[in-house]
Structure formats: C-alpha cells, structure tokens
Amino acid sequence: MGFNSKIITHLMGLLLLFNGGFMILAALVSGIYQDGVTLEITLAAIVTMFIGVLAMFFTRGHDKEVNRKEGYIIVTFGWIIMAASGVLPYLFSGTIPNITNAFFETMSGYTTTGASIIDDIEILPEGILFWRSLTHWIGGMGIIVLAIAILPLLGIGGMQLFAAEAPGPNADKLHPRITDTAKRLWLIYFGYTVAETILLKLAGMSLFDAMNHSLATLSTGGFSTKNASLAYWNNQPLIQYIVIFFMFLAGSNFVLSYFAFKGKVQKIIRDEEFKYYTAFIVIFSVIVALVIYFKANVPITEYHPMVLGDAESSFRHSLFQVVAIVTTTGFVTADFTAWTPFITVFFFGLMFAGGSAGSTAGGIKIMRHILIIKNGLLEFKRTLHPNAIIPVRFNNKTVTEHVVYNVIGFFVLYMLLFVIGALVLGFLGLDFDSSIGGAASALGNVGPAFGSLSPLNNFNSLPALGKWWCGFLMLAGRLELFTVLILMTPYFWKKT
Template sequence: MGFNYRIIIHLMGLLLLFNGSFMLIAALVSGIYADGVTFEITLSAILTQLLGIFAMFYTRGHKKEVKRREGYVIVAMGWIVMSASGVLPYLLSGAIPDFTNAFFETISGYTTTGASILNDIEALPKGILFWRSLTHWIGGMGIIVLAIAILPLLGIGGMQLFSAEAPGPSADKLHPRITDTAKRLWLIYVGYTAAETLLLSIAGMSFFDAINHSMATLSTGGFSTKNSSLAYWNNQPLIQYIVIFFMFLAGSNFVLSYFAFKGKVQRILQDEEFKFYAGFIFLFAVLTSLVIYFNANVEVSDFHPMPFGAGESAFRHGLFQVIAVITTTGFVTADFTAWTSFLTVFFFGLMFMGGSAGSTAGGIKVMRHILIIKNGLLEFKRTLHPSAIIPVRFNNKTVSEHIVYNVIAFFVLYMLLFIIGALVLSAMGLDFVTAIGGAASSLGNVGPAFGDLNPVSNFSTLPALGKWWCGFLMLAGRLELFTVLILFNPYFWKRI
C-alpha cells in the first residue's frame, strides 16, 4: 500500500490554521503596544490561515486512517511546516529580512532550542518579541503531546520506554484516551505559564517581560526579551529563583505534575527518574557553586552583583546554570564558559544529559542514562554468571530487552550524529571548540554553546549553510532522532 498523502496534507493545513491563530494573538499584542508592525503580523496570520484552509479544502475527502508510516511523516513535517510559515512575521515586518536567518530563529523557537542570530533583541517591536516567545511555547506544548500521546503509538520516543511503568498514558495513569491526556497536560502547561507570569510580575518584572520569560521557561526554550538574558535581573535574586523553580518543573515529567495535583505525591517520590533528576541537579549545583566560590580565578563580584553576599551569589548562579543546561532551557546569568576550564568541560558534559522523559526538555534524557548505566553494571554480573538471566529493572519492574536495545541504539545514534554534526561545522571553517559546542547545543536543544557561540554571543556568525545544518540538528534532536532519521531510509518510502 502507498502513503495516504491526503491525510498528511490535511493535517498540515490544520497546523497552519493553528499557527495563524497564534500569529493573530501576536498581532493583538503588537496593536496594544502600537509598535508599528501590527499590519505585517496580521497579514502573516491571514496568509498562513488561507494556505491552511486551502490545504484542508483540497483534501476534504481524505481517508481518516493514519498508519505508522504516515505518523512519522506527519510528526517531522509538522515541525517543518510550522517553522516555514512561522518566518512570515519576521520577514514581512523586516525584523529579520534574510530568509535563512529568519528560518533559523523560527526553527530554534519551535524546537525550543533558543539559539539566536539577533544581535539587538531589545530593539525589536513588542509584537515580534511576543511571536518569538510564542514559537517556543507552541513547540513546547507540541512536544508534550508528542512525547506522551503520539510517539508511543509509533513505537518510539522517550515515553515508549515507560511501557511498563508510571510516566505513560495508560488507563491507570492519566486517561485512556489520547485527546483527554493531551487536554490535561495542556491545562497543566498553561497553568504553570500563568503562575510563573504572576509570580515574576510580583517579583518586579514588567508584565510583558514576565509572560515572555514564562513561555520560554515552561517550554525550556530560553529566548529572552533582553540582550543579556536573565543576567539583566542579576540584582533581583527572587526573579532568578522563580525561574529556577519553573525550569525544574519544566524539565520534569509533566505526568508527575498531574499526580501532584491529584494528591498522589507518593507516586512522585517513588519515581526513579525523578529522584535521579533532582539528585543530579542538587549535586552538580553544589559542585559548581563550590568551584565558583573557592576558585581564585573566578571573581564572583566581577560578573554579577551580590545583594546577599558571595556565598548566596555563587550558589544561585551555579544552581541557575546547572538547571538551565540540564533542562536545555539555555537562559544565562553569566558566561559560564569563563568559569574556569573545569566548569567549561563540566557544562559541556551536562549538555548531553537532558531532562526527564515526558518533559519539554531536550537532550538524551535522564531515564536513558539510568538504563544505560544499569545495563552496563549488570554486564559485570552477566560476565561472571553467563547462564543467568539478569534483567534491567526500572521502578521495580523488569525492562524488556527490546527497550534496552532501543535505548542503546538511540545513544549510539545520538553520539554519531553529534560527531558528524561537529565534523560538518568544522568543515565550514569553525574552530574545534565552536564546532563541538555548536553541534552539542543544537542537537540537545540547549541554546548557548562554546567558543564563538558562547553564552554572551550568538549564532549570527555561522555561515548560511551552518545555520541550515544546525537547524537540521535541532529538529533531529527535538523529535527523538528516529522520527527524522527514518525518513532518510529508502525502505521507508517503498510501497508495501
């Protein structure tokens, strides 16, 4: 049987309608602030929606059945179509007149990477800044639904790993129907965004800055409305602690948040991935803070004010950057690549960690690391007892060999794509540190990188081809590798 192309086009049309509706919200914000680009953003919305209506009308007689192969195409094409249409507000307003740069900024938004080519963010109209943050928020919301509801049906993704235990949408967890699962998770996502907006406003941020940073936090995106990111509020620790808290929530499994609201706190405390996720953050934050505080080469007072003393400042900035990198949010309060060589290498390693499965965070994910480590340790026992059957256990349940193989395959592919990614960037003339930093950051959806792409710089210096390549790495990393890479397999396209 061939592909059901009509259902694919129909769903792309639906996404375009969805995207255009969000553009209208950005146009409304633009009108409220009278920033001069309301017409351009509105025109972008109308064009996007007209294209969506045409696609849906043209394929109105489609068969509603979506098989696995169509599912892969829909997931990958969805992000590309959203990014391709999302460039219109940038192009028509003149905020980013170059298509390559506009597409890079847009796909960086939808994949919640947060890498930017903009040199003066604060000069942009309010409506464009809001649209930029919205691309994050839309992408983060889509990732939750993908991870929890859609990817398991395709037999892939982080949530498929939980086929035996809590963080998956089976009847005893959230709700047996995917649509109801998605609604519950969206409600939590919107609720967290509103809560952070309120708290940041109370703490001293303007409402506009608060809602933009809330959208960037909950999506683990990292786009800021300020050129210096969260370092702009270095003299307001409360703001940074609020962002730290919500980054932590965004990097944890959203299903656990649902359990918390249902009063099932015990389920959270018993979750193995959550315990490792929280434990890693605590240990790494303490280590980073101690290095900052005691290292003679790091003058804490040089790069941020200290209203509560050097100890608090070292702890806050260490904790902030550890969570920002592990959750792949990418906010910065200082240039962590200048915090000694040890911490530079340390943060590079954290880029490969990722948050929890079922979160908006990118990266490899904590749970995959746990299973790989557990399986590696069990190999010692299997070597001593070759006849024994010693399975990997997670949350006190046996993990099937198929899932273990899937995790190992993912890890190998991830590292291979990272190496290829760095090689391609180095072939474009980037130095070693910049090439490996750019590849790791793009593939892990982190945002800030190293070398010429460090936290106080941006990706504007990349050659045009390098921006397209990093955009591909962002998409592959965001969609769990297999979803994108399977499209390059000739067998996938054969008629069966």
C-alpha cells in the same frame, strides 16, 4: 508510495490554521503596544491561515486512518511546516529580512533550542518579541502532545513514555483516552505558564517581560527579551529563583505534576527518574558552587556581577546554570565559560544530560542514562552468571529487552550525529570549541554553547550553511532522532 497524501496534507493545513491563530495573538500584543508592525504580523497570519484553509478544503474527503509511516511523515513535516510559516512575521515586518536567519530563529523557537542570530534583541518590536516567545511555547506544548498522543503509537522506544514498562507512570494512566491525557497535561502546562507570569510580575518584572519569560521557561526554550538574558535581573535574586523553580518543573515529567495536583505525592517520591533528576541537579549545583566560591575569579560586568567568596551569589548562579543546562532551557545569568576550564568542560558534559521523559526538555533524557548505566553494570553479573536471566529494572518493573536495545540504539545514534554535526561545523570553518559546542547545543536543544557561540555571543557568526545544518540538528534532536532519520532510509519509501 502507498501513502495517504490527503490526510497528511489535511493535517498540515490544520497546523497552519493553528499557527496562524497564534500569529493573531502576536498581532494583538503588537496592537496593544503600538509597535508599528501590527499590520505586518496580521498579514502573516492571514497568509498562513489562507494556505491552511486551502489545504484542508481540497483534502476534506480524506481517509481518516493514519498508518505508522504516515505518522512519521506528519510529525517531521509538521514541525518543518510550522517553522516555514513561522518565518513570515519576521520577513513581513523586516525585523529579520534574511530567509536563512529567519528560518534559523524560527526553528530554534519551535524546537525550544533558544539559540539566536539577533544581535540586539531589545530593539525588536513587542509583537515580534512575543511571537518569538510563542514559537517556544507552541513547540513545548507540541512536544508533550507528540510524546503522549503520537510517538507511542508509532512504537518509538525511549519516547514510548506511556507505552513502555520503563517509565513509571505507565501503570497509572491519567485517563483511558490518550487524547484526554494530552489535554490534561496541556492544562498543567498552561496553568504553570500563568502562575509563573503572575509570580514574575509580583517579583518586579514588567508584565510583558514576565509573559515572555514564562512562555520560554515552561517550554524550556530560552529566548529572552533582554540582550543579557536573565543576567539583566542579577540584582533581583527572587526573579531568578522563580525561574529556577519553573525550569525545574518544566524539566520534570508532567505526569508527576498531575499526580501532585491529585494528591498522589507518594507516586512522585517513588519515581526513580525524578529522584535521579533531583539528585543530579543538587549534586552538580553544589560542585559548581564550590568551584565558583573558591576558584572562579570572575570580573564584575553586566553579565556576571558576582564576587569571589560571595556564598549566595555562587549558589544562585551555579544552581541557575545547572538547571538551565540540564533542562535544556538555556537562560544565562553569567558567562559560565569564564568560570575556569573545569566548569567549561563540566557544562559541556551536562549538555548531554537532558531532562526527564515526558517533559518539555530536550537532550538524551535522564531515563535513558539510568537504563544505559543499569544495563552496563548488569553486564558484569551476566558475565559471571552467563545462564542467569538478569533483567534491567526501573521503578521496580522489568524493562523489556526491546526497550533497552532501543535506548542503547538511540544513544549510539545521538553520539554519532553529534560527532558528524561537529565535523560539519568544523568543515565550515568553526574552531574546535565552537564546533563541538554548537553541535551539542543544537542537537540537545540547549541554546548557549562555547567559543564563538558562547553566552556572550550568538549564532549569527555561523555561515549560512552552518545555520541550515544546525536547524536540521535542532529538529532531529527535538523529535528524538528516529522520527527524522527514518525518513532518510531507502526502505522507508519502499512499498510494503
């Protein structure tokens, strides 16, 4: 095929070493809490790292140059290798003995989807819960590094976060070396995680719960240590407001956080995507809050202890769920599918929003929506003035036709894959609500869905084939479609 298989294998080995190192961290947590699975997690780490060392040893004389095709293979198979090795702590400890379930949970973790097959989360050992949250954090950190350092080099439009003219930060690189840019963004990511852990601990969470929820928040993942998710702390509003704040940060462009720390506040204020991102969240939250306040007659249960007409509760729950869905974090404070049919349809639409480009959020991304809408509106002008050159502008810069076409192509592919995804789930026996909700949730890396996959339930009811299919949708959505789907085209594998 003409591929440099040695460099591909060498990098897969490096990823396995990386993954094994994080398993050691989970084993340390397991040892501290004496949960009885320290040996099993340690063994999983040793096996993972041993395979990684072997892969790197036998390919140590590799050619260091990576071409574009090899880049696609490295990115896609890198995520698959991480998920395949990530199942070992679950399998070795016996907490998820079924390979299909273990792979689903792990892929959901690395893709920061947050959909789970575990019926009772709270009986899991602390080491396994921490590993589960770490898979989120690795995936969230990985997508930033991927977006900054790899995908722009592969020429993937829409995700050309710093190579394309459309996203504003392009003109102000953090550092001339792209690897140093990735390091700076990773430090921000790490710093936010530590800050949220401290704040949640001070607000009343245990240190263990605070760590796990911080790992899941900054990665926009959604795995919780409680069966009720954040609804467990419905009587502690401060905890939920802290999580809302960090979900909002995680769903915004991390480059803007860098500018904030450098005191360049004007860059944030002028950023068009950030303005729309913030405005959408505010407007959507107000709409949902008003509906809840006046219409939602929700019974008082563990999942939604809120009363009709309670202003603060209505505002907090609406803001929390809007931010959780838009940023694709997927935490829940209530079963939002019980908040009137209008709210159910409304949240289904939000599943296609996505956070900002350059964030850990999944979905289509706000930037793409803005460009599609702007281009659509400009078509009216172009129709009236066929000879005029009327370009799309973003952040006061002209967006090239190549980027616009790429964004439109992405949107069409995304919706097509969503329809196919829902059809497959329907074919496997899911009802209409569950099929479209499950496909939208998996592809957008959201987490909770509708029907049998609602916040009150989980994805364990899916048939085995449905779990593997949703795993594929999670991966495709997380890696921006093109990266995965291009490997399925015959011309990719032809010699050039």
